[in-house]
Amino acid sequence: MKFYEVIKSRRSIRSYKSDPIPENALQRIGEAVQLAPSACNLQPWKFRIVLNPELRAKICAVYSSEWLAEAPAIVVALGNRDECWKRLEGQPIIDMDIGIAMEHLVLAAAAEGLGTCWICAYDVARMNRALNIMAPWSVYAISPLGCANTEPTKLMRKPLDEVFMVMQ
Numbered sequence: 001m002k003f004y005e006v007i008k009s010r011r012s013i014r015s016y017k018s019d020p021i022p023e024n025a026l027q028r029i030g031e032a033v034q035l036a037p038s039a040c041n042l043q044p045w046k047f048r049i050v051l052n053p054e055l056r057a058k059i060c061a062v063y064s065s066e067w068l069a070e071a072p073a074i075v076v077a078l079g080n081r082d083e084c085w086k087r088l089e090g091q092p093i094i095d096m097d098i099g100i101a102m103e104h105l106v107l108a109a110a111a112e113g114l115g116t117c118w119i120c121a122y123d124v125a126r127m128n129r130a131l132n133i134m135a136p137w138s139v140y141a142i143s144p145l146g147c148a149n150t151e152p153t154k155l156m157r158k159p160l161d162e163v164f165m166v167m168q
């Protein structure tokens with residue numbers, strides 16, 4: 001798919017088929033993550049693609065939704081707040097770094113015809129405990145990954161001129 005077609009095709013998918021994900025697609029998605037930029041090129045992340053049913057069940061016990069459990073894989077985006085670059089005021093830039101790498105994954109998945117859905121609305125401490133993740137690492141986002149079993153509804157967005165301005 002061409003870049004802008006990928007952007008337009010990507011939507012949050014909340015219904016999945018159980019079909020397995022082709023290994024070569026996973027490889028390309030991994031390479032897209034690897035190419036993501038990060039502040040000072042520190043790459044303070046690890047992305048786990050969880051196929052293992054017991055581990056997936058542990059994740060679904062913390063974020064319990066039917067559609068997450070349907071997906072054949074769950075992406076877990078781990079970030080290291082000590083390893084990342086810090087802003088001049090001292091705050092770690094980790095959310096931004098992880099956001100970029102995760103979106104590389106999400107768009108690469110869309111290019112492969114696979115669905116994803118960013119998920120952050122879980123209890124972070126519980127998720128870390130469930131997956132045995134210790135500080136300074138933490139689970140910053142998760143997403144199902146698999147073939148969509150639904151056509152997304154109409155996309156709602158703010159008007160272009162409200163969010164994007166060319167200043168002469």
Ligand SMILES: Cc1cc2nc3c(=O)[nH]c(=O)nc-3n(C[C@H](O)[C@H](O)[C@H](O)COP(=O)(O)O)c2cc1C
Pocket residue numbers: 010011012013117118119120121122152155
């Ligand atoms: C940082 C972030 C966190 C999100 N967390 C959740 C979540 O916990 N659960 C969920 O169902 N959707 C979540 N979403 C998906 C948004 O609801 C979705 O992107 C938005 O409604 C726009 O729809 P679209 O992705 O189909 O364009 C999240 C999206 C982002 C970018």
